[in-house]
Amino acid sequence: MPENQHTEYKQKVTPELEKEVVAFLNSKEGGVIYIGIDKHGEIVGLPDADQEQLLIKDRLKNNIVPSCLGLFDLALEQKEDKDILKIIVAGGYEKPYYVKKYGLSEKGAFIRIGSAAEPMTARQIESLFSKRVRNAIGNIQSPKQDLKFQQLHIYYQSVDKTLNEQFARNLELLTEDGKYNYVAYLMNDINTVSIKVARYKGLDRVDLIESNEYGYECLVKATKQVLDKLQLENRTSTKITAKERQETRLWNAIALREAVINAFVHNDYTREIAPKFEIFADRIEITSYGSLPSGLSQEEFFEGFSVPRNKELMRIFKDLDLVEQLGSGVPRILQAYPKESFQFSENFLRLSLPASEEIAPQDTPQDTPQDTPQDTPQVEELLKVMDGQHSRQELQDLLKLVDRENFRLNYLQPAINAGYIALTLPDKPTSRNQRYYLTQKGKNTIK
Structure with missing residues (x-):
């Protein structure tokens, strides 16, 4: 070319x-x-x-x-x-x-x-x-200056990176006059940003049957909590035919993860409006505040051209391996869902992902454990290779898995949620010293 x-x-x-x-x-x-x-x-x-x-x-x-x-x-x-x-x-x-x-x-x-x-x-x-944007979150002063970043330090340590004494300047968490900016506020341990994950009984917002609230903490932690929640909701249904065992997720796992990350990274936080996540009987809707960046057409958006609204957030999420490559998110979503899944308005961008089957109210992960992700062959495979305590990398090596996120989403997290695997440091889930071991329930499962 x-x-x-x-x-x-x-x-x-x-x-x-x-x-x-x-x-x-x-x-x-x-x-x-x-x-x-x-x-x-x-x-x-x-x-x-x-x-x-x-x-x-x-x-x-x-x-x-x-x-x-x-x-x-x-x-x-x-x-x-x-x-x-x-x-x-x-x-x-x-x-x-x-x-x-x-x-x-x-x-x-x-x-x-x-x-x-x-x-x-x-x-x-x-x-x-x-025309230069002066109200970007990097230029807005944090509403408070007494900020703590213990959670952010832990997340960097979990990917074998260390934040030094100059981290606030290196990560662009300061305004030009040296005050903490709004990026720092989003990344500090305590803030007022509320993230809602709601479930409705039908096809509209009339009958709310479950509401979960995350946030008020480091935005990275809130992102991971929403990812874990939706991973749990994204159950696997199994059909056994004469020829094979067919397993289908409600939503494509890769597309769903990219959609959640995009919503957090590209949301316009200048109005203190956070992204929201809503599950209906036939779909999940992910809504972020702020439409397309000025000058970027819908076609360019679909082709993967990137104009990050929050470059500081993009940099941090990429440091922590939450974002793989600039401009890769939307093309990955489009591999599983059509362009019509995206809805653009003057102030919001909404992505609607249809479910592979109807999501009945009783089909929550708590009500039908036989249909949840923990019953997949991936989890069974993980349990079989465990003997004693293992680090995440050791488990990936035993399973011959390279993709860290695939291991977390499809193997480790479902097994932890099912109670098959426990953490040696439950109060520090992202510690570099973290080890995983089989619970009695896990041992009984593989007997």
């Missing part, structure tokens, strides 16, 4: 890399830069891609203003047995972006036109600057 408005090839890392990234940041949809492919599209590879990856991340972090952290993603790929680097750049919210050493000028600000990064005119710079 030749270079175009969204694709740039570079044989090696050059001094002009920042210029190309800035041009994509200032464009509407962003783009992708491949390092290790020449201008003709021929793959040449990189001798030390890992080292180049570190250098690129450092350059983009320090040489572009405003900060583009959370707006780019680096991926190491292999093509024709050669290593190349893929830099995915999202369109930024705080345009115009510019190369720091040249300042906000025609020499430092660029925009993508066709397959080239062109200097922006003074008029273009002034126009974009006048």
Whole structure:
């Protein structure tokens, strides 16, 4: 594929890399830069891609203003047995972006036109600057300044990362005058953000039969709690035919997870409105506040072009392996559900996922344990390999599983919810020292 408005090839890392990234940041949809492919599209590879990856991340972090952290993603790929680097750049919210050493000028600000990064005119710079979003959550001061981040520290430790004394600045949790911003408020241990997960008896909101409230805590913890709740609700029904045993989830597990993460990361929190999750007899609806970002069309949205509303949240969620790659969420959802599942309005974005069968009120996980996810072959397989205490990684190795989220969603969490497996540190579920062991109920199950 030749270079175009969204694709740039570079044989090696050059001094002009920042210029190309800035041009994509200032464009509407962003783009992708491949390092290790020449201008003709021929793959040449990189001798030390890992080292180049570190250098690129450092350059983009320090040489572009405003900060583009959370707006780019680096991926190491292999093509024709050669290593190349893929830099995915999202369109930024705080345009115009510019190369720091040249300042906000025609020499430092660029925009993508066709397959080239062109200097922006003074008029273009002034126009974009006048429209710059100033009410982003990174610029809004936290309603309180006495914040604690114990939960956030634990989540970073759980993925073998450590937050140092400068973490608030490194994660962009501070305003320009050094005060905690609204991102910090969302990430601290106690806040006022309430997340609702509701269940209704029929097809409308008339008959509420169950209401769960999460939140008032680190947004990462609230996200994980909602994921776990919906994972439990996403029961597996089994049909045994003459030829095979057929198992079907109410909703596609990958699409459901991506939808939940997207709702949390891209929600507009400036009005203190949180995403909500509603289960009806025939569907689940996930609603987030804030419609499409200005300038992003519905077609571009469906194609996976990314304009993160909350780049700071995106960066943290990616650090914690909750987000895999910029722009991957919507395409993954569309692999399982049609575009018509998305509803756009002036102030909200709603995703409606139809259930594979009717969700009767009595079919809750508590009422019909034989239909819940814990009865799946994956859980049975997990229980059989356990002997003593194991770390998460040890269990994945025993099962020969690479995908951590697949292991958590389909093996570990259902087994814990069923009471088959217990934690050695129940008060610190994400501790790096956490181990898992069979309960008596689990041992009885495999006898």
